Amino acid sequence: MKNSNSIVAALIFASIFSIDAFVIPSQCLLSSSIFQCLVNPCLQKTCSSLTPACISNFCGGCYFSLLEENDSPNPGNLGQIKDTAPANSNDYGRFKKPLSIVDFSWVSPALCNFVTEKNWHFISISTPQYFIVSTIINLNFIANVFVYVYDLTNGDLYNYTTNSILAVDIKERTNSSISGCTVFNRSSSEYVSHCYNQQENRYEINVNVTTNDNIQVSFAFQINYSSVNDQSLVLLYPFKPTQPAYTHHLATQPTQGTMKIGNILPKSSFTGLSTTDWTLAYQKRVTRWKWASFSVQAQDIKNGGSVTIGINLSNELYDDKNNISMENTIWINGEVYTIDDFVNIETPSEQFLTTQPWYITTVEDNPTIDLQFQPVGSHQEHDNLVIVDIQFVQAFGFFNGTIQMLGNTYNISNGWGVVESNYAKW
Incomplete structure (x- = not known):
């Protein structure tokens, strides 16, 4: 995939959700690049399935970044295979x-x-x-x-x-x-x-x-x-x-x-x-x-x-x-x-x-x-x-x-x- 596709994906994503949910890798070299956000970007984060740690980033926009997740302990053996279907979507x-x-x-x-x-x-x-x-x-x-x-x-x-x-x-x-x-x-x-x-x-x-x-x-x-x-x-x-x-x-x-x-x-x-x-x-x-x-x-x-x-x-x-x-x-x-x-x-x-x-x-x-x-x-x-x-x-x-x-x-x-x-x- 070409780099242009990556840029297009980021811009479309931003336009749909008003804020960018991920950090675009750049540096704030000038003070004018610091964006004045009305709301702390981390307050927008509600994804419980993602990592809980959040860092706000005001460099050129209102962004937040997610800290690397520590690997969770793997589950125990899930047991013998059953002849049935799962009862529901969380029947592990x-x-x-x-x-x-x-x-x-x-x-x-x-x-x-x-x-x-x-x-x-x-x-x-x-x-x-x-x-x-x-x-x-x-x-x-x-x-x-x-x-x-x-x-x-x-x-x-x-x-x-x-x-x-x-x-x-x-x-x-x-x-x-x-x-x-x-x-x-x-x-x-x-x-x-x-x-x-x-x-x-x-x-x-x-x-x-x-x-x-x-x-x-x-x-x-x-x-x-x-x-x-x-x-x-x-x-x-x-x-x-x-x-x-x-x-x-x-x-x-x-x-x-x-x-x-x-x-x-x-x-x-x-x-x-x-x-x-x-x-x-x-x-x-x-x-x-x-x-x-x-x-x-x-x-x-x-x-x-x-x-x-x-x-x-x-x-x-x-x-x-x-x-x-x-x-x-x-x-x-x-x-x-x-x-x-x-x-x-x-x-x-x-x-x-x-x-x-x-x-x-x-x-x-x-x-x-x-x-x-x-x-x-x-x-x-x-x-x-x-x-x-x-x-x-x-x-x-x-x-x-x-x-x-x-x-x-x-x-x-x-x-x-x-x-x-x-x-x-x-």
């Missing part, structure tokens, strides 16, 4: 069923929701020839959309990325992962739509964009998912008692659809496996995470034949007090299993995140994970907005290795998926 724990409406209105005032709420919907689809990703990220003051299609047979990459100041191109906002649509629509020829069709029990993904290389890419996929019959991971996690995060993960869901890539690929039909991640979170002032995910066909060494295996593994974000991530999950032939042991995601140094191998391992024996991920391409964001600083790397590539679980050993050979390394400062 792990569940196999999602909520139909995620309502965090109890957390803080609307303005604070605007600047602290993050909604993320990631979808990947793996077919025998293509690895496809579609993602909509809505931070309210800005939205980011990226789509890429990677041809496994020849290495061609079709990549699209854009942002929308104040998320003006987000035309619909779903209330949960199983209710309605999230739609980015800039024009009749530039849109990304993620919907859940409750009557048909499926996600419907419709995309039409022009890539960075000026190639038109369109696809329409249906991902079969029944919130009654299929098993997923729903995590309601407290960064603080009044700072919730809700995330709904799916893996190994059967998928079918059509895709067209300019004049290179006429409209063709495909089947495959998908992974989805829907998140609504009031995140900490500073968040970091490492994440690994795939949905693949794996070989069952003991019994022969193949099984579908999905993983959702992370470090540093949704950890309990023993540094065990509460979202670590494996799907085997549709059955979901949470992992209550530490999973190590070892990354190469920062300059090699998108070129050198990542290693995902455990030290305990149920399960025993020994995977290597080799990146072949990436999507990256390195932004310094007035409101948030983001350093985000998502690499796609292939996994090799083994997972030993429930007395069986599963061999993963060139299974396509993604990893992420993220730093964000609000």
